[in-house]
Amino acid sequence: MDFSTQPVLQVNQATIFQGLNPVLTDVNFSVEQHEFVFLIGRTGSGKSSLLKTLYADLELKSGVVEVAGFDLGTIKQKEIPFLRRKIGIIFQDFQLFNDRTVAENLSFVMKATGWNNKLKIRERMAEVLMLVGLNDALEKMPHQLSGGEQQRVVIARALLNEPSILLADEPTGNLDPDVADGIFKLFQEINKKGTAILMATHNHDLLRKYPYRVLKCENGVLQDSKTHDVSFGTSF
Numbered sequence: 001m002d003f004s005t006q007p008v009l010q011v012n013q014a015t016i017f018q019g020l021n022p023v024l025t026d027v028n029f030s031v032e033q034h035e036f037v038f039l040i041g042r043t044g045s046g047k048s049s050l051l052k053t054l055y056a057d058l059e060l061k062s063g064v065v066e067v068a069g070f071d072l073g074t075i076k077q078k079e080i081p082f083l084r085r086k087i088g089i090i091f092q093d094f095q096l097f098n099d100r101t102v103a104e105n106l107s108f109v110m111k112a113t114g115w116n117n118k119l120k121i122r123e124r125m126a127e128v129l130m131l132v133g134l135n136d137a138l139e140k141m142p143h144q145l146s147g148g149e150q151q152r153v154v155i156a157r158a159l160l161n162e163p164s165i166l167l168a169d170e171p172t173g174n175l176d177p178d179v180a181d182g183i184f185k186l187f188q189e190i191n192k193k194g195t196a197i198l199m200a201t202h203n204h205d206l207l208r209k210y211p212y213r214v215l216k217c218e219n220g221v222l223q224d225s226k227t228h229d230v231s232f233g234t235s236f
Contacts, residue, residue: 008033008164008196009054014063018049027063027222029215031165031198036191038207039200040230041217047200050217051167054198055089056080068164085113088158088195092170094150096142102129102153103138109157128156132186148179155186165196172203 007030016024023046031037041047052058054067056075065072068086075083096105106125107115115121129137132152142150151171158166168187172180184206191197198215201207207214214225223230 007031008068009198010064010066012064014053014065015061016046016050016053017058017061018046023049023220024217024222025220029222029224031196033164033196034191034194036188036197036210036212037199038212038214039198039217040202040207040214045217046220046222047217048169050222051169051198051200055087055167056083081113085161086164088155088161088163088166090151090154090158090166090168090171092173094142094154096150096153098142101139101141102134102145105142105153106157106160110160113161124160125156128159129153131159131190132156146179147175148183151175151179151183152186155183155190159190163195165198166190168197168199170200170202172201172206177205 009031011027011029014024014027015022016027023044027050039047039050049058053060053072054065056072060072063073067083070079070083070086072083097108100108103125106128107121110121110124115124125138126135129135132155134149134152134156137145137149137153142153145153155171166187171187172183175183180203187197187199214230216223216225216230
């Protein structure tokens with residue numbers, strides 16, 4: 001893992017689009033390797049579109065964005081899998097293959113990102129499941145796991161390639177509060193080991209409880225708590 005002094009994520013004068021419509025303009029921020037950053041804003045304010053742009057699911061049409069050493073303005077389609085080896089992506093709705101075991105879900109991602117040694121694949125799967133507290137889940141099907149356990153599998157999947165940064169889109173949104181708290185503590189443990197985290201959330205309690213930096217999407221702009229007084233009352 002690269003712990004250089006360069007920001008792992010740098011955004012300069014970017015415009016973020018939803019389809020043909022710009023939803024955020026003149027976006028400027030960076031995330032350092034060790035940082036934990038919240039991303040907030042009402043539904044439709046541009047949070048998910050920003051995250052999708054950062055992992056190259058949406059095209060960057062304007063501005064300069066560098067993620068884990070990749071320039072998203074010039075990235076080629078064939079290079080996107082290499083970008084996604086350097087970042088971990090975590091979704092609210094899990095996006096697991098329900099007809100495959102946990103092992104098959106994880107190995108699918110590993111093979112898609114260049115792993116081909118069966119022994120090393122098995123070893124790495126065991127390592128990441130141990131990290132998330134699911135040592136005995138390899139042969140289980142997703143429906144045999146609780147929502148919190150499925151989200152732990154998703155986090156394990158995101159950690160397979162030792163990412164520089166995790167991009168998490170409402171990772172606790174569908175979970176009970178107690179389960180969500182456990183998942184959040186897992187994110188904190190991952191962050192303490194040096195992986196940057198950018199987490200979109202609607203969870204007011206997390207924002208009040210943990211004094212991490214906040215980016216807020218509102219009225220077409222992105223406010224940064226490093227430079228603005230960002231409010232997070234009940235309006236997101």
